[in-house]
Amino acid sequence: MRPHVILNAAMTLDGKIATRTGSSEISGPEDLKRVHQIRKENEAIMVGINTVMVDDPRLTVHKISSTKSDNPLRVVVDSQARTPGDARILNNDAPTIIAVSKKAPSENVENLKEKAEVIFCGEDKVDLVDLMEKLKIKGINSLMLEGGATLNFSMLKHGLVDEVRVCIAPMIVGGSKARTLVDGEGFDYMKDAVKLELKKSYVLDKDFILEYFVLNNDK
Ligand SMILES: NC(=O)c1ccc[n+]([C@@H]2O[C@H](COP(=O)([O-])OP(=O)(O)OC[C@H]3O[C@@H](n4cnc5c(N)ncnc54)[C@H](OP(=O)(O)O)[C@@H]3O)[C@@H](O)[C@H]2O)c1
Incomplete structure (x- = not known):
C-alpha cells in the first residue's frame, strides 16, 4: 500500500527542467497557481536533496488563497542527511x-532531528x-512529486x-548537462518505457x- 502519486514539473519545449547552471524559473504566473493548487490538494509533497540544495524551496502553498493548514507534509529524499x-x-x-539511508552520518541525523522527523x-x-x-x-494517501530529474526516474522505474x-x-535552452524531466540511468529499450495515457491537455x-x-505502475 502506498499514496497516490502525481509527478508534476515545468519544462522547456526541449524537455529541460533547469538550465545547466540549475536556473529553473520556467512556469508562468498562471502555472505557478496551478502548481500551488496541486500542493493544496495533496497531503504530502516530495523532492530530492539536489533540488533542496539548488532551489532551496519552501514547498508551501502561497501563490493562491490558503492558510497554514493547507501546506502539505514536506518530504526530502536525502540518503546522507545533507539537508542544510x-x-x-x-x-x-x-x-x-527527511528520509535517509543507514549510511547517513549520525551527526547529520542528530542535527536534522531538531527541525524535522528523520526516517x-x-x-x-x-x-x-x-x-x-x-x-x-x-496516513498519507496522496503525494505530489516535485522532482528533480534523478528522483523522478527512480520513482517511475519502481x-x-x-x-x-x-x-x-x-x-528552449539546450545543454547536454541541463536536467530533463526524467534523467537517472534511463531504460535501455523502448519496450521498457513507462507507458502513459493522455488524460487532458490545455x-x-x-x-x-x-x-x-x-x-x-505497481497498482
Ligand atoms: N522545473 C521543475 O519543475 C523542477 C522541479 C524540481 C527540480 N528541478 C530542478 O532539478 C534539478 C535537481 O534535479 P537532480 O536530478 O539533480 O536531483 P534530485 O532528483 O532533486 O535529487 C537527486 C538525489 O536524491 C538522492 N536520492 C536518495 N535516494 C534516491 C533514490 N532512491 N533515487 C533517486 N535519488 C535518490 C540522491 O542524493 P544522495 O545520494 O545524496 O541521497 C540523488 O542524487 C535542480 O536544478 C532543480 O532546479 C526543476
Whole structure:
C-alpha cells in the first residue's frame, strides 16, 4: 500500500527542467497557481536533496488563497542527511520528514532531528518503495512529486507514480548537462518505457499543460 502519486514539473519545449547552471524559473504566473493548487490538494509533497540544495524551496502553498493548514507534509529524499540546517524546507510553515539511508552520518541525523522527523529507509540510497509504505502507514494517501530529474526516474522505474502532469513553457535552452524531466540511468529499450495515457491537455496563458495517467505502475 502506498499514496497516490502525481509527478508534476515545468519544462522547456526541449524537455529541460533547469538550465545547466540549475536556473529553473520556467512556469508562468498562471502555472505557478496551478502548481500551488496541486500542493493544496495533496497531503504530502516530495523532492530530492539536489533540488533542496539548488532551489532551496519552501514547498508551501502561497501563490493562491490558503492558510497554514493547507501546506502539505514536506518530504526530502536525502540518503546522507545533507539537508542544510538553514534550508527553507525546515521552516515552521509545515512539518518535514527527511528520509535517509543507514549510511547517513549520525551527526547529520542528530542535527536534522531538531527541525524535522528523520526516517530510515534503505542501506545506501533511500529505498523509495519502503518510504512510500511508511508514508502510507503515517496516513498519507496522496503525494505530489516535485522532482528533480534523478528522483523522478527512480520513482517511475519502481512503478510508484500514478499521474504525470507537465507544463511546457514556450522556451528552449539546450545543454547536454541541463536536467530533463526524467534523467537517472534511463531504460535501455523502448519496450521498457513507462507507458502513459493522455488524460487532458490545455493552454494556460503562454504555457501548455499535459496530464497523463501512468499505465504500468505497481497498482
Ligand atoms: N522545473 C521543475 O519543475 C523542477 C522541479 C524540481 C527540480 N528541478 C530542478 O532539478 C534539478 C535537481 O534535479 P537532480 O536530478 O539533480 O536531483 P534530485 O532528483 O532533486 O535529487 C537527486 C538525489 O536524491 C538522492 N536520492 C536518495 N535516494 C534516491 C533514490 N532512491 N533515487 C533517486 N535519488 C535518490 C540522491 O542524493 P544522495 O545520494 O545524496 O541521497 C540523488 O542524487 C535542480 O536544478 C532543480 O532546479 C526543476
